[in-house]
Each structure stands twice: as C-alpha cells, then as structure tokens.
Amino acid sequence: MNNKWVQLLLELDIPFYIYKLNKGDSIISKCKYKNNSAAIILYGTVYTLKMFTNGECICIAILNCNNIIDFNFSTLDKDYVYYKVIALEETYLINFCWWDFISIFNYLPIAVKIFYLFRNTLKKYEMVCYVISHKSIKYRVIQLLVLLCQEFGTVNSDFIKIPFEISQTTISHIIGSNIITVNKIMRDLIGKLLIKYIVKKKTLICYFSLLTYLRNNKIN
Template identity: 55%
Template structure:
C-alpha cells in the first residue's frame, strides 16, 4: 500500500506508525494530553464512536481517505473513542510535537490543513444522521449519506460498496438490531432497497431517492 503521506513523513523524518484494519476491525483511543496524536486515514473508510464509562455510545462521524482524526479535541478522561473499519483501511499515526520538530516544508502544512477542512465537511454530513428523532429517518439518512459519498452508480440503482450489517446500522443510528431489521424490511417491501443478507450489501433503487424527496427527509 503506497501513500504520499508515507513519502512526505519519510522525507521530513517525521516518526510515524502505520495501522492496517481489516473490515470490522477496530482501534480504541483515549485522550492523552501528553502525547497529542493525530491519525490520517489514507485508504479505506471508518466510523468513530464516542463511548462513555456507563457503556453508552454516540456516533460521531464516517470518515474516508483524506480525513484526519484529531484526538486533541476529545479532551475527556471519562470517555474513549472507537474507530471501526467499514472496509480494509490503512491509517498513519503521528504526534504533533514530532511534526512541529521535523516538518520542513510549508506545502506539507497546507496539505494537512486541507485534510482538516475535508474532515470538517465529513463531520457535518455525518451529523445529519442524528438530527432526526425518528430511527427510521436516521437509517434513511445514513443510507443517503453512504450512497452520496461512496455509492457506485448502476443502471437503476446505487450500490454501497462495502459490508453494512444491521448491527452496524443500529450502532451508528443509536437503535437496536430488531428496530433496524423492521425498518430495512419496510424499505425492501416498498422496493426502495435490496439487502443481500449473505454479503451484507445494500442496493438503493432510484425509487428510494424519490421517496426521500417526496417525504422531505433530507
């Protein structure tokens, strides 16, 4: 797996670490004021959950390549953060102090700033999912986001190109698998989507987007 960021860090002699997550794998991070790590998603797709000491979990964002995870904003000792791969994903982890001490080129800092800007847009898009009180609307909004950002267009449908189990959908939308199963079955019966159980792949038909427009869900 090649990456321009690996090359940039190597040329600048900035210490870094590379993680490979297979789909379904996860990493746990907790705030550490002393080290201040940053993580660049340079290939793949992940989602981030904020988990409290009472085991309550809140979905934060779906991030893809060209995104950056900045744990300096997550300044609490009472929570931890779980990064889960939706597909095979590669991450680069480095530390602010190492970056400041070794970075030689202004262009590198500009590229890093571009990552922050792109990531903010992804957080904003992800926030629309939890804006809805209705779990059905949350599920629909999630599918819409995935179709828009990752979907593969075909003749009369859009394919979401990675596994999306109903357990994952329930985790992201703050629901339970039973409720999600009912919602998915509703969408299937209305011929809005097709859920391939064996591969956990979702196909969204064009009628699904007409439903969104007419229902003013978006």
C-alpha cells in the first residue's frame, strides 16, 4: 500500500480517514452543492459509474493507485443521477476534506503533487470515454481489454494478465451493453484464441495476437 500520502497528511496535520473496500464493495455519492470530500487511491482498482434514476448507467473512469476521486461531482443533473465507485479488487482509499488542502496550496510542492494527481486521473477518464464512444459493441469490448492490459496488465512471454477479476457482468457495466451481447463477443474472442480465462475462469489473459487483431480488422 502506498503510504506516502498518509505520511504527508500526518506531516501537514490534515485530518483523514482510510477506508478498505473489498472486491465488489461500492461507495455511493449523491450530488451536493457543498461536498468538499475527496479520496486518493492508496492501493487497488475501482471503476466509477454515473447512475440514472431510470436504471441506466455510464462508466466514466477506471482508476487505480495515485488517482484521485473528487466527490464534488457536477450538480447540473443532481436530481436524477448519483455516482457509484465499485472496487475491482481489494482497495484502500484515504479520504480528506478539500478545504484543508486548499489552505496550504501556497506551499508549492503540495500544489505540484495535487496537480499531478489530477492530470493522471484525467487521462483515465479520457481513456474510458474513448472506449465507450465507439458504436460497435465488439470494438468497445476489445478496446476495453487493451486498455486494461496497457494500464494494469502484467506482461508474460506471450500474453498479458489482467491482475484482478474482470467478469463479463462488469465488462457489460463499463461498456454500456447487455450481458448476453458481451458473453457472445467474449466467446468469439476465446474461440479465436485471442483471450483466455484461467484460474477457475476468474483471471483473464489477453494474448499479444489481440493487439494485432484490433489493428488489422475493421470491427463493425
């Protein structure tokens, strides 16, 4: 677990709480005009859903260590949306109040650290936006798998292992599709020997041929 943020907040005398999320645990945040809470991920991986009261949802980011979760979400549509942060694996968050940080922003090293967190986190939002912007569901699935490999994967001799369980239900939530369509696409990719589930079908590996397939095939 990354303890540098714990040490920094202790040195600056900023109050904080550390929360542990087990795989599948979630944090729900409703839009408020005065929500000054934020959290830095010390360890683990989460994904954030924008939930609508009609039951629909949109994935807006997949975040991991040293990304920041700003709970001061947009209030423009506060009456019919809320946000849900779901742990993909065991995750630790350090939660604090923005006002405590703002009071010391004149201290340049701290401002630089926070700027870096936001810049790194913004990239994660942009990556997910790129994935779900495609009309083709198959393209979304493959792009998501490639994203997970690039950002979180462990490289082996001929494949990349995603280090946390990524179920087909989770994939359907992230890309905004139904589980039946995702199951069909995943079976097709497995049949083409592009991906494979191992360890009692809980760990997903992607062969390097998946990258070649994505580059050489126009997916409709």
